[in-house]
Amino acid sequence: xxxxxxxxxxxxxxxxxxxxxxxxxxxxxxxxxxxxxxxxxxxxxxxxxxxxxxxxxxxxxxxxxxxxxxxxxxxxxxxxxxxxxxxxxxxxxxxxxxxxxxxxxxxxxxxxxxxxxxxxxxxxxxxxxxxxxxxxxxxxxxxxxxxxxxxxxxxxxxxxxxxxxxxxxxxxxxxxxxxxxxxxxxxxxxxxxxxxxxxxxxxxxxxxxxxxxxxxxxxxxxxxxxxxxxxxxxxxxxxxxxxxxxxxxxxxxxxxxxxxxxxxxxxxxxxxxxxxxxxxxxxxxxxxxxxxxxx
Amino acid sequence: xxxxxxxxxxxxxxxxxxxxxxxxxxxxxxxxxxxxxxxxxxxxxxxxxxxxxxxxxxxxxxxxxxxxxxxxxxxxxxxxxxxxxxxxxxxxxxxxxxxxxxxxxxxxxxxxxxxxxxxxxxxxxxxxxxxxxxxxxxxxxxxxxxxxxxxxxxxxxxxxxxxxxxxxxxxxxxxxxxxxxxxxxxxxxxxxxxxxxxxxxxxxxxxxxxxxxxxxxxxxxxxxxxxxxxxxxxxxxx
Numbered sequence: 001x002x003x004x005x006x007x008x009x010x011x012x013x014x015x016x017x018x019x020x021x022x023x024x025x026x027x028x029x030x031x032x033x034x035x036x037x038x039x040x041x042x043x044x045x046x047x048x049x050x051x052x053x054x055x056x057x058x059x060x061x062x063x064x065x066x067x068x069x070x071x072x073x074x075x076x077x078x079x080x081x082x083x084x085x086x087x088x089x090x091x092x093x094x095x096x097x098x099x100x101x102x103x104x105x106x107x108x109x110x111x112x113x114x115x116x117x118x119x120x121x122x123x124x125x126x127x128x129x130x131x132x133x134x135x136x137x138x139x140x141x142x143x144x145x146x147x148x149x150x151x152x153x154x155x156x157x158x159x160x161x162x163x164x165x166x167x168x169x170x171x172x173x174x175x176x177x178x179x180x181x182x183x184x185x186x187x188x189x190x191x192x193x194x195x196x197x198x199x200x201x202x203x204x205x206x207x208x209x210x211x212x213x214x215x216x217x218x219x220x221x222x223x224x225x226x227x228x229x230x231x232x233x234x235x236x237x238x239x240x241x242x243x244x245x246x247x248x249x250x251x252x253x254x255x256x257x258x259x260x261x262x263x264x265x266x267x268x269x270x271x272x273x274x275x276x277x278x279x280x281x282x283x284x285x286x287x288x289x290x291x292x293x294x295x
Numbered sequence: 296x297x298x299x300x301x302x303x304x305x306x307x308x309x310x311x312x313x314x315x316x317x318x319x320x321x322x323x324x325x326x327x328x329x330x331x332x333x334x335x336x337x338x339x340x341x342x343x344x345x346x347x348x349x350x351x352x353x354x355x356x357x358x359x360x361x362x363x364x365x366x367x368x369x370x371x372x373x374x375x376x377x378x379x380x381x382x383x384x385x386x387x388x389x390x391x392x393x394x395x396x397x398x399x400x401x402x403x404x405x406x407x408x409x410x411x412x413x414x415x416x417x418x419x420x421x422x423x424x425x426x427x428x429x430x431x432x433x434x435x436x437x438x439x440x441x442x443x444x445x446x447x448x449x450x451x452x453x454x455x456x457x458x459x460x461x462x463x464x465x466x467x468x469x470x471x472x473x474x475x476x477x478x479x480x481x482x483x484x485x486x487x488x489x490x491x492x493x494x495x496x497x498x499x500x501x502x503x504x505x506x507x508x509x510x511x512x513x514x515x516x517x518x519x520x521x522x523x524x525x526x527x528x529x530x531x532x533x
Contacts, residue, residue: 108496115498175392181479184496209396209478212492220478225377225395 071270073100074119076110078126078257079213080151080187080232084290085124091286092277098270106213108184114139114262121265122274124148124257126214127186131260144261148278149292151255153190155245156221156236157228165245168228169200176209178220178229187214190252191230197251233291257292308502315482316490323398323486324466327405331413331462332455334406339417339454340443354418358411365408365471372404372476396478401486404472412461420454421447453528457521464517468510 077085082104089100103110107126114120114134123140125131128147134140155165162168169177179195180188188210195204209226211217214235221229236244259278265271277283284294342354360368373395376382382394382403394400424447432442448455470488477484479493487506494503 106496108498112495112498176396176478178478181493181496183493209480212474212479216475219373220395223373223377223395224379224383225373225393225476226478227392 070097070099071268073098073121073265073268073271073274074103075100075122075124075274076103076105076114076118076120077124078107078110079104079185079215080126080234081124081149081257082215084149084234084287084292087286087290088278088283091282092274095277095282096270096273098273100274104215106181106184107186108181109213119264120262121268121271122259123262124259124278126151126255126257128256128258131258134260134262138263140260140262141266144275145258146275146279147256147295148259148283149257149287149294151187151190151257151292152233152249153187153194153230153247153252153255154233154236155228155247156218156231156239157243158222158224158239160228161242162228162245163242165247166198168245169195169198169204172200172203172207174227175207176220176226177204177207178209178211178217178226178231180214180217180230181210181212185213186255186257187230187232188217190247190255193252194230194247237289237291308505312481313490313502313506316485316487319398319482319485320467320487323401323405324463326402327409327466328413328459328463330402330406331409332459335410335413335417335458338410339414339421340447342414342418343421357414360408361411365469366475368404368408369472369475372400372407372472376400376403376476395476396480396484398483400476401473401484404476405466405469408469408472409462409465412465413458416454416458416461417451418454420451424450453524457524460517460521460524464514468514 075085075089082102085100085102085104089102093099103120105113107130110118110120110123111125111130111134114123115137123131123134128145131140131145135142135145155162155169157168160168160174168174179191182188182192192201195201209220211220211229214232217229218231218235220226221231230247233244233246259275261271261275278287287294338353338357342350342357374380376386376394378392382400383392386392386394386397391397394403428446428450429442432446437445468488469486470492473484473486474489474492477486477489479485479489485493487510491503491506491510494500494506
């Protein structure tokens with residue numbers, strides 16, 4: 001119905017308010033002259049799309065030119081490190097003017113997203129396996145992997161006295177104990193190692209509830225649905241000593257949390273600067289404040 | 296040899312790991328659908344027949360889960376099912392502390408989350424029962440319950456069917472609420488959608504693919520079925 005024929009074209013051209021129409025018609029005539037299709041509405045749509053994409057490109061160019069003064073680093077960060085990372089981020093912003101945008105999640109899920117081209121520039125994992133794998137799989141930059149924190153697993157309960165947490169676990173007077181998913185979260189794997197070291201694997205199997213990541217394990221405990229749970233020391237650093245039992249280091253293999261620069265951050269000075277800041281004395285002091293050991 | 300590799304996926308699948316979530320998901324969906332037919336009928340009937348000025352407010356309340364993110368429901372359910380909420384009190388009746396991390400907890404969560412998928416088609420179907428038929432039955436001296444079972448239910452059977460299919464399918468596809476209140480316990484709260492999420496996280500994408508493609512096929516069947524039911528119903532209506 002929108003195909004133009006001569007009579008409708010004439011009436012429309014006679015109309016004084018049809019300047020837009022003239023533009024479209026001229027475009028259509030030109031394409032007809034080139035032997036293209038007569039569907040000038042389609043051509044006009046193309047023209048509009050071209051104009052629109054020009055505007056989008058222009059505004060994008062403006063935005064990037066403005067933001068190049070203060071760059072934004074995008075970082076994928078293991079859930080256990082969220083509070084510490086935010087603290088590091090604001091200290092980094094105060095020092096350099098660059099900002100950091102954080103995406104928190106389970107290390108396994110973040111890695112799955114990185115392998116599918118997620119635009120993260122920096123990856124702070126909860127283990128050292130996945131940053132290493134990022135390099136061998138071609139998502140990370142060779143030579144940029146380093147351990148930024150060594151995590152500690154604690155048993156935490158807002159209601160039970162955990163002065164002797166091992167004895168509480170053995171006595172088993174609780175319905176639910178929360179851990180992070182041992183398959184994807186290193187703190188979950190460490191919790192399972194600790195449970196096995198105590199010889200309680202079978203005793204606790206039916207009482208164990210699994211959070212998708214370490215934050216959800218804590219959420220199960222904080223909401224009271226599980227009486228206690230294995231979390232990272234950093235998450236409960238402010239709790240009174242009786243609420244937290246530090247799991248002896250020999251019960252689990254050390255949780256070496258490694259960072260890596262990812263391909264999208266290869267050319268970003270800000271991303272490299274953020275990694276350097278994490279390694280600096282100031283950065284290490286912040287990390288230690290949250291109960292992590294540093295190398 | 297990509298073709299042989301694809302063929303080999305099947306025997307390599309960890310079936311002993313895959314079956315429990317499938318079975319659990321089907322039992323959850325069946326339980327929720329049965330409960331919602333019982334629970335949704337009086338609500339939908341009241342919404343269809345009542346002249347109360349609170350009618351639309353109640354209708355909106357029932358429809359809320361359509362719009363709310365599962366995280367909102369999951370968050371409040373986690374509190375409500377816990378030891379400090381009504382769920383904890385209820386669980387105390389059999390000596391437990393919480394309804395979270397239980398099959399019953401998932402049923403409660405899914406019933407709330409799928410409520411509009413049952414009530415909306417039922418309400419529409421009941422509203423379409425002609426006043427003529429109802430008046431005729433009343434004139435002939437039928438009691439309200441007789442009218443309900445002999446006229447309204449048969450008239451609304453297409454609504455029941457599409458409500459049941461949608462509820463069943465929506466519960467199968469439920470993820471966010473279950474993730475937040477389930478605790479991922481194999482055989483108890485680890486449903487199919489959560490299992491797929493797990494496989495993706497563990498980078499076991501072969502298994503994730505098989506389950507995900509099966510879900511896509513299932514969803515397609517369900518939507519086609521509901522559309523066919525609606526079309527047939529419209530035809531017989533005229």
